[in-house]
Amino acid sequence: MESLKTTTKDRYQQYVMGTYAPQMLLVKGEGAWVWDDAGKKYLDFGMGISVCNLGHCHPAVTEAIRRQSGILVHTSNLFMNEMQPLLAEKLVKCGFDGVAFFANSGAEANEGLIKFARKWGNPQGKNEIITMEDSFHGRTLATLAATGRAKYREGFQPDMPGFKQVKFNDIEALRNAITPQTAAVLLEPVQGEGGIIPATEGYLTQVRALCDEKNILLMFDEVQCGVGRTGTFFAFQNYNVVPDALSLAKAIGNGFPLGVMMVRKPYAGVLTVGAHASTFGGTPLACAAGCAVIDALQDGVLENCREQSRYLMEKLQTLAKRFPCVKAVRGKGLLIGVVLDGPASGLLPILNELGMIALTAGETVLRLLPPLIVNREECDLALEIIEQGLTKWSASNGG
Numbered sequence: 218m219e220s221l222k223t224t225t226k227d228r229y230q231q232y233v234m235g236t237y238a239p240q241m242l243l244v245k246g247e248g249a250w251v252w253d254d255a256g257k258k259y260l261d262f263g264m265g266i267s268v269c270n271l272g273h274c275h276p277a278v279t280e281a282i283r284r285q286s287g288i289l290v291h292t293s294n295l296f297m298n299e300m301q302p303l304l305a306e307k308l309v310k311c312g313f314d315g316v317a318f319f320a321n322s323g324a325e326a327n328e329g330l331i332k333f334a335r336k337w338g339n340p341q342g343k344n345e346i347i348t349m350e351d352s353f354h355g356r357t358l359a360t361l362a363a364t365g366r367a368k369y370r371e372g373f374q375p376d377m378p379g380f381k382q383v384k385f386n387d388i389e390a391l392r393n394a395i396t397p398q399t400a401a402v403l404l405e406p407v408q409g410e411g412g413i414i415p416a417t418e419g420y421l422t423q424v425r426a427l428c429d430e431k432n433i434l435l436m437f438d439e440v441q442c443g444v445g446r447t448g449t450f451f452a453f454q455n456y457n458v459v460p461d462a463l464s465l466a467k468a469i470g471n472g473f474p475l476g477v478m479m480v481r482k483p484y485a486g487v488l489t490v491g492a493h494a495s496t497f498g499g500t501p502l503a504c505a506a507g508c509a510v511i512d513a514l515q516d517g518v519l520e521n522c523r524e525q526s527r528y529l530m531e532k533l534q535t536l537a538k539r540f541p542c543v544k545a546v547r548g549k550g551l552l553i554g555v556v557l558d559g560p561a562s563g564l565l566p567i568l569n570e571l572g573m574i575a576l577t578a579g580e581t582v583l584r585l586l587p588p589l590i591v592n593r594e595e596c597d598l599a600l601e602i603i604e605q606g607l608t609k610w611s612a613s614n615g616g
């Protein structure tokens with residue numbers, strides 16, 4: 218009899234579009250751990266790309282999904298459902314005084330931000346959006362145009378007009394790029410896909426002041442760095458800079474698809490009835506998952522994130538001193554990048570072999586995204602595996 222892996226692989230090859238090339242078959246997850254079809258256990262420091270922040274199959278989220286799926290799954294937004302405004306209220310209470318629009322993914326939430334900025338700017342003759350080099354905002358045509366890395370746009374020309382990129386963390390570059398047509402600045406407070414690059418202290422304060430001076434909207438893409446990942450619910454709370462609008466997705470459903478655009482109260486009336494819509498956005502089921510995620514985060518999870526972050530960062534810095542192939546360790550909270558002197562993709566199978574899952578960011582950065590509920594023993598194990606992995610990786614690179 219053929220193995221589950223063989224039949225699954227065959228089905229992928231025959232029936233699934235080849236936009237990804239997955240090699241491992243995962244069958245089960247719990248907390249910081251996943252299992253493959255052969256029963257091998259992996260410490261998961263990828264968490265489905267910063268999605269399962271509460272760990273795999275968090276009991277409270279699983280229970281909320283189970284419960285709500287037996288009550289009411291979908292109504293469309295032509296009807297009210299109890300869960301949607303409840304989640305919006307919880308999000309506001311997490312520290313952003315505004316209103317929410319619900320979508321299903323990060324790209325869709327960012328599309329909402331782009332439409333919001335154009336709707337606000339057009340009556341004033343402003344419809345251009347400035348974004349950052351090395352940024353990532355999604356794979357739809359507008360979010361691709363916003364994305365700083367040109368390689369994602371290759372083959373999909375013409376680019377959607379109305380976007381330009383400037384160097385991140387460089388206030389003069391931004392100042393020079395602003396024109397009377399500039400409606401908004403969109404940026405990730407901590408760049409994820411681009412290489413785990415946090416905004417420098419002071420930069421966001423300067424960007425906020427510049428946007429205020431020029432009457433430009435400041436919008437943060439917190440799809441990857443939001444929902445507790447950096448140790449505060451919103452990443453902007455690390456910087457004490459409040460944007461006019463922001464997007465969340467990924468971890469807000471802990472695996473259940475859910476995206477959110479939020480705008481500050483003074484802008485609540487920009488998108489009026491009929492101006493923007495989504496059939497699935499904000500279903501009772503998705504919002505029940507979102508509510509359970511926010512409730513669970515209140516349970517000391519952010520404190521744990523900050524504590525384990527301090528520990529991991531310190532230990533990784535120490536490790537870096539012993540490995541010349543490690544150029545830097547950077548990040549915020551449990552969004553951590555280990556900058557290497559060569560392509561990081563070669564390290565991933567080595568870590569898999571040793572029983573750990575991690576990701577890359579940019580070309581040379583090992584990206585670590587443990588669940589925010591990770592404990593000290595799991596961090597110690599990860600450090601041990603990374604050390605062994607780096608030894609093998611640098612040897613195979615002739616180092």
Ligand SMILES: Cc1ncc(COP(=O)(O)O)c(C=O)c1O
Pocket residue numbers: 266322323324325327353354355356405409410438439440441442466467
């Ligand atoms: C910062 C950021 N924005 C947007 C997106 C796109 O999100 P999605 O894949 O849910 O459309 C991502 C995905 O990695 C992201 O990291």
